[in-house]
Amino acid sequence: MTEYLWRLPSRGDGRRANPELRRRGGFGGPAPATPATDVRPGRFGPFDDLHQIIDASELNGLDGVLAPYDPLGEESWVVAGGALRATRHARVIVEFHPAFGTPVYAAKVSATLQRLSAGRLAWRLVVDTDPADERARGDRVGGDDRYARAAEFLTVAKGVWNAEPVAGAGFRGTGFDYAGEFYDVIDGGFRGILSGLPLPEVHLTGNSAAALELSARHADVHVFTETPDGFADGLAELRRRAAGHGRLVRAGLELPVIARETEAEAWARVERQWRELRPGNADASARSLGDGRWAGFGELGYPQDIGLVGSYEQVAARLREYAAAGVDSFVLSGHPHIEEVHRAGEHLLHLADPAGRVLKEAIA
Secondary structure (H helix, E strand, O other): OOEEEEEOOOOOEOOOOOHHHOOEOOOOOOOOOOOOOOOOOOOOOHHHHHHHHHHHHHHOOOOEEEEOOOOOOOOHHHHHHHHHHHOOOOEEEEEEOHHHOOHHHHHHHHHHHHHHHOOOEEEEEOOOOOHHHHHHOOOOOOOOHHHHHHHHHHHHHHHHOOOOOOOOEOEOOOOEEEEOOOOEEEEEOOOHHHOOOOOOEEEEEOOOHHHHHHHHHHOOEEEEEOOOOOOHHHHHHHHHHHHHOOOOOEEEEEEEEEEEOOHHHHHHHHHHHHHHHOOOOOOHHHHEOOOOEEOOHHHHOOOOOOEEEEEHHHHHHHHHHHHHOOEEEEEEEOOOHHHHHHHHHHHHHHHHOHHHHOOOOOOO
16 A cells, blocks of 8 residues: 655645745734634634644545644644644654754654654654755754764664663663764663654655665655656665665655646646746746646745646556555645645545555445
8 A cells, every 4th residue: 555645834824826825824924804704813723724634634544744844834843743633543754853852852752752642653854954944053064964963863763762661760771872973872772651662764855875875774765856857766776775784765755736627627726826926927837847747836835846737547647657666655745735635535545546545345
């Protein structure tokens, strides 16, 4: 069964192409009053809208959600905790930077979340960030040192984690020692209620040699993004590097999606969004790569430039092609999120993954 996840919004939501005009969730300034405006103050907060998206994702059969790292948006750890509390079955992937805290602290927070959620938390480390973001966080680690630090972070986090129960013994650890360039640990290791829990699955991203090597050593899933030339070379290199370490790393792919009943309807949606941002340049089809991929999503405020546009059948066929090429985890996105989650659940997933999502026989 192919895994399908949904990327949650981190700066509000809405129908408009311009992110500054997406006012759901308290971002984008106050909405203009209309006859349908609820004038009662304090009735709903920013997380009410976000939790509707989380609930819609689980109810529509998506396997989980991604709480993205966004230095200008909602804090991903808080969103992930809320998502775990609001769901019963969905996996929740928290994306965070290694400079968030020490690996021991991140592991301890995660152990508590694993206890509260029956083991549904996963990690996605973001390593390669914008220099301005690094300066704003007071982070002086740059270049390939970022990947060296991430490797130490994961080594330490895994080292203090005990998947088997260990009896409590006051303040004693379990004997994990580590002396690295970025972290030092003496007698680390969780006991008692913080032990006997599943280690969060590790997702990593990036196309550089350093990113692929980090994943080959430490990742459970490496998430690619589309490029005009595809990502087949990157996937082959990842597998080669992972095999050199005696490991197998699953492949993921993150894609924005605009899917409708017909291809014409999907492209009409693209054109409307495009005209809002570029009223004098309305030919969005010029960014089409000719195979269902469109390279204009970045202009519409998505983190990725390339995604899929077409009818439900066309987009599903493309997703099946990716799956046949070795991708078994997808992170989809679209806005407005609640509406697009329902479209994906009702019209797309059963076509993209019929073996895993279509009932073959009646259950007695």
